Each structure stands twice: as C-alpha cells, then as structure tokens.
Amino acid sequence: MSRPPTTQQFVLAELRRAILARELLPNQPIRQDSVARGLGVSRVPLREALKILEAEGQVVYRPHRGYTVTELSLTDLLEVYRLRELLESEAASLAVERYGATELERVEQEHRAVIDAAERDDLVEMIAANRRFHFALLEPAGMPRLMRVIRTLWDTTDAYRAVYYNSADNRSRVLDEHEEIVRTARDRDGAELVRLLHAHRQHAVDSLRETVGTDRQAPGQSSGGSAGAETRTEP
Amino acid sequence: MSRPPTTQQFVLAELRRAILARELLPNQPIRQDSVARGLGVSRVPLREALKILEAEGQVVYRPHRGYTVTELSLTDLLEVYRLRELLESEAASLAVERYGATELERVEQEHRAVIDAAERDDLVEMIAANRRFHFALLEPAGMPRLMRVIRTLWDTTDAYRAVYYNSADNRSRVLDEHEEIVRTARDRDGAELVRLLHAHRQHAVDSLRETVGTDRQAPGQSSGGSAGAETRTEP
DNA sequence: CGACTGTATATTGGATCCAACTTTGCGTCG
DNA sequence: CGACGCAAAGTTGGATCCAATATACAGTCG
Numbered sequence: 001m002s003r004p005p006t007t008q009q010f011v012l013a014e015l016r017r018a019i020l021a022r023e024l025l026p027n028q029p030i031r032q033d034s035v036a037r038g039l040g041v042s043r044v045p046l047r048e049a050l051k052i053l054e055a056e057g058q059v060v061y062r063p064h065r066g067y068t069v070t071e072l073s074l075t076d077l078l079e080v081y082r083l084r085e086l087l088e089s090e091a092a093s094l095a096v097e098r099y100g101a102t103e104l105e106r107v108e109q110e111h112r113a114v115i116d117a118a119e120r121d122d123l124v125e126m127i128a129a130n131r132r133f134h135f136a137l138l139e140p141a142g143m144p145r146l147m148r149v150i151r152t153l154w155d156t157t158d159a160y161r162a163v164y165y166n167s168a169d170n171r172s173r174v175l176d177e178h179e180e181i182v183r184t185a186r187d188r189d190g191a192e193l194v195r196l197l198h199a200h201r202q203h204a205v206d207s208l209r210e211t212v213g214t215d216r217q218a219p220g221q222s223s224g225g226s227a228g229a230e231t232r233t234e235p
Numbered sequence: 236m237s238r239p240p241t242t243q244q245f246v247l248a249e250l251r252r253a254i255l256a257r258e259l260l261p262n263q264p265i266r267q268d269s270v271a272r273g274l275g276v277s278r279v280p281l282r283e284a285l286k287i288l289e290a291e292g293q294v295v296y297r298p299h300r301g302y303t304v305t306e307l308s309l310t311d312l313l314e315v316y317r318l319r320e321l322l323e324s325e326a327a328s329l330a331v332e333r334y335g336a337t338e339l340e341r342v343e344q345e346h347r348a349v350i351d352a353a354e355r356d357d358l359v360e361m362i363a364a365n366r367r368f369h370f371a372l373l374e375p376a377g378m379p380r381l382m383r384v385i386r387t388l389w390d391t392t393d394a395y396r397a398v399y400y401n402s403a404d405n406r407s408r409v410l411d412e413h414e415e416i417v418r419t420a421r422d423r424d425g426a427e428l429v430r431l432l433h434a435h436r437q438h439a440v441d442s443l444r445e446t447v448g449t450d451r452q453a454p455g456q457s458s459g460g461s462a463g464a465e466t467r468t469e470p
Numbered sequence: 471c472g473a474c475t476g477t478a479t480a481t482t483g484g485a486t487c488c489a490a491c492t493t494t495g496c497g498t499c500g
Numbered sequence: 501c502g503a504c505g506c507a508a509a510g511t512t513g514g515a516t517c518c519a520a521t522a523t524a525c526a527g528t529c530g
C-alpha cells in the first residue's frame with residue numbers, strides 16, 4: 001500500500017473516503033483540529049485539501065465559519081446527471097471517431113476488470129473499474145478539460161453509486177449493458193453508443209429518485225454554487 | 236475601495252489580475268516567497284489561493300516543484316470555446332423559459348452598463364459588464380453547477396478577452412449584437428437566442444485564431460488536464 | 471573530455487504559534 | 501419575562517519556523 005508523495009494528497013484521499021462513508025455529514029461543520037489530529041497531521045495540509053474539495057463543490061466554505069460537506073438535494077443530483085448527459089454525449093461522439101486498436105483494447109481490458117470484480121463480489125473494485133471503463137470510453141475524445149469536468153461530476157455522485165451497486169439486479173444489468181456498449185464501440189457506431197450510454201445513466205437516475213425520494217430542499221445552504229461564486233468578486 | 240474580508244480572497248484576486256496582466260507568465264515557476272512578500276502577506280493564504288486556481292485549471296501544480304501559470308495552446312482555447320458552446324446553449328435554452336420581468340430588467344440593466352462603459356472608453360469596466368450581461372442572460376436557467384463550470388471557462392480565457400476588446404471594431408460589434416440579443420430575449424425566442432449567442436462567440440474565436448496564430452503546442456506541460464488529474468489517484 | 475555522484479542551496483511542504491472573528495452563554499435592562 | 505448587549509471560549513485565518521525534497525553546481529572517476 002503505497003502512500004501518496006505528499007500529505008495533502010493523503011488527506012484529500014481520506015476526506016473523499018470519509019465523505020463517501022458518511023463519516024462526515026452534510027451541514028455539519030468540519031472541525032479542522034479534530035479531523036487533522038484524527039489523521040495525525042497538522043491543519044495546513046488539511047486546509048489545502050479542503051480548498052480542492054471546495055473548488056470541486058464537494059464542500060462548502062464560508063469565511064471564518066469553516067467548511068461543511070455539501071448537501072445534495074434531488075434537484076442537485078438531477079442537475080449533475082443532466083450535465084453528464086450533455087458532456088458525456090459530446091465526449092462519446094468525438095471519441096468513437098478516434099477509436100483505434102489501442103483504445104478499444106483499453107476499453108475491453110477495463111470491461112473485463114469490472115466483470116472480474118463482480119464475480120468476486122468486490123463492490124469497491126467494481127465501482128472503481130466501472131469508472132475506469134467509462135473514462136476509457138470517453139478519453140479518446142482528446143478533450144482534457146471536458147474530461148476534467150466530467151470527473152468532478154462523477155465525484156459528486158460517488159456516494160450514491162455505492163447504493164446503486166448494492167443491488168445484485170443493478171450489478172448484473174450494468175454488466176449486460178457494458179457488454180453491448182463494448183460491441184457498439186467496436187463498430188464505431190457513435191449515435192448508438194450515445195443512445196446506450198444515455199439509457200445506462202438513466203437507470204442510475206431512476207434508482208436515485210427512489211433512494212433520495214422527495215426533494216426536501218433544505219432551506220439552509222444546500223444548492224450547488226458554493227465556492228466559485230463565494231470566492232469570486234461578482235455574482 | 237473595500238478589500239476582501241479574508242486575505243486569501245485578496246491574494247486570489249491579485250493572482251487573477253497578475254495572470255491577466257501577464258505579470259506571471261506561463262511555464263515560469265511562481266516563487267511563493269517572492270510573490271507573498273510582494274503582496275505583503277505570508278505564504279499560507281497564497282498557497283490556499285493557488286489551490287483554488289489549480290482546481291480551476293489556471294495554474295498547474297506539481298508536488299515539490301510548485302505552481303506555474305497554465306500554458307494555453309490554440310487547441311486548448313478552441314476546446315474551451317467548444318465547451319462554452321455546448322454549455323451556454325443549454326443554459327440559454329433553459330433560461331428563456333424562465334424570463335420574467337425581473338430577469339429581463341436585470342439583463343437590460345447590464346446591457347446599459349456595457350454601453351455606458353463603452354462610451355467612456357473604460358475597457359476594464361466594459362469587460363466586467365459584458366460578463367455580468369452574459370451571466371444575467373444565462374443565470375435564470377437555474378442550474379448553479381452549470382453556471383459554475385461556465386464561469387471557470389470564462390476565467391480561463393480572460394486574458395484573451397482584453398485583446399479582443401482592444402479593437403474598436405470589435406467593441407462596436409459587441410454592442411450591436413448585444414442589442415439584438417436583448418430584443419430576442421424579450422421575445423423569449425430560445426432557438427434564435429442560441430443562434431445569436433453562437434455567432435457572438437464565433438467572432439471571439441475568429442479573433443483568437445488570428446491573435447494566437449499557429450498552434451505551437453509547447454512540448455512542455457501545456458495541455459489542460461492539470462490539477463484534478465494530478466491530484467486524483469486514478470487516470 | 472564527458473558523465474556521474476555527492477554536496478550545497480534554494481524552494482516547497484508541514485507544524486506550531488498567535489491573532490481575528492464568530493458564536494455562545496450570561497447578565498442586565500426595559 | 502423577553503430582548504439586547506457584553507464577555508468568554510472555541511474555531512478559523514495568518515505568520516513564522518522547521519523539515520523534506522528538488523535543483524544546481526562542483527568535483528571526481530571512467
């Protein structure tokens with residue numbers, strides 16, 4: 001188990017994990033001193049890691065009042081999926097044009113990794129491999145900024161992905177759909193690929209609607225804007 | 236001149252300005268000690284500000300090697316505009332549906348601000364007002380995350396906007412087009428609004444192609460991914 | 471003479487310390 | 501009894517200090 005070359009990166013990874021594991025809850029202040037001591041580090045690298053999460057929208061920062069995990073209402077989640085729809089469709093369309101032997105091999109390799117993890121009932125690895133699979137599909141688009149935005153969107157909904165993968169039905173459906181996606185990728189059929197990916201995402205959305213249920217849009221902070229807007233000088 | 240409530244925000248604003256003013260150049264290490272002393276602050280708030288810029292892609296960070304301003308090739312700039320195309324079209328389509336008296340009033344107010352600044356030959360204010368104008372147009376879409384992404388895309392190309400506004404021809408064209416955009420907004424004609432905004436952006440792109448000229452894609456770092464990818468554990 | 475290695479220096483990363491602000495609780499006054 | 505104001509404690513923000521890493525340079529060996 002190789003640990004990151006720098007403490008902030010270690011802390012960042014730990015924070016992501018803690019948010020995912022619901023050890024840090026929304027609307028509950030993140031006490032820097034306590035978290036830092038818990039990880040055996042000082043507050044400085046913690047604060048730098050929090051700044052990254054702030055910029056990603058994972059936590060909300062208010063000057064002199066500290067950080068809290070971002071509360072996600074159903075509305076927020078639906079927005080994330082709508083953005084993914086838009087961006088991943090674009091990425092997929094561009095990517096198919098560039099699929100060569102190398103790219104397809106990469107995709108199939110990750111596909112097998114997902115299957116393998118599923119057979120071993122290793123949910124954590126299955127989720128990770130699923131992510132690599134999807135990025136292997138989209139990355140050939142050759143648009144690094146686009147990929148970065150997509151990445152943060154995935155991060156935002158990581159906590160809910162775990163719920164989705166808890167169901168065996170969902171897991172086997174994922175595998176089936178991936179199979180079809182791989183076939184379509186081999187054929188370089190862009191339109192069909194976009195369609196399949198859309199349907200694929202849609203299942204997650206449906207599951208979300210059930211899981212999160214009615215939109216209780218807390219009157220507190222909740223909705224997304226957070227950091228960027230907070231830090232910028234103009235509305 | 237009210238200064239920000241916290242030092243990091245002051246430093247952040249100063250860094251943005253310095254990058255825009257080409258006081259900090261791409262591929263040239265940002266010496267924290269020197270910059271911090273120059274601003275009369277310690278390195279801590281500087282580092283936090285740099286982390287935000289890193290997450291936005293404005294600077295590149297490499298552990299133990301520090302930060303540099305992100306180098307933008309023509310390819311990178313075109314990617315930014317392509318993303319804006321995608322995202323702002325979506326935002327505009329959604330926004331028109333929600334235009335009410337308040338929203339339109341806000342748009343027209345900013346429109347007048349742009350005209351006013353243009354008449355006073357106040358380029359800085361004209362650029363700022365232009366930005367407020369466009370965001371007033373899009374904000375009613377009610378998608379905070381979408382707006383945030385668009386905001387960072389604007390930030391990325393800020394340096395080049397100054398060049399564009401240097402030309403009196405470009406400035407007067409901006410005013411004319413804004414006029415037409417406002418009319419279309421009042422009519423709530425979504426399709427036409429999207430079309431106008433597209434043409435509006437296209438002029439900036441054309442200007443960019445001339446300004447930046449051939450793509451010299453420096454073999455160094457350059458291309459976009461930077462922070463997010465850098466900091467994440469997986470590709 | 472070139473390449474490598476070891477060392478010195480500069481720069482970044484992290485820890486500790488102090489200051490500023492926010493919040494909470496108590497007391498007082500209306 | 502309620503609301504306002506003040507004071508104390510806790511938490512965040514910033515500065516300084518020390519450690520770790522990378523870079524530059526010089527010396528040495530092939």
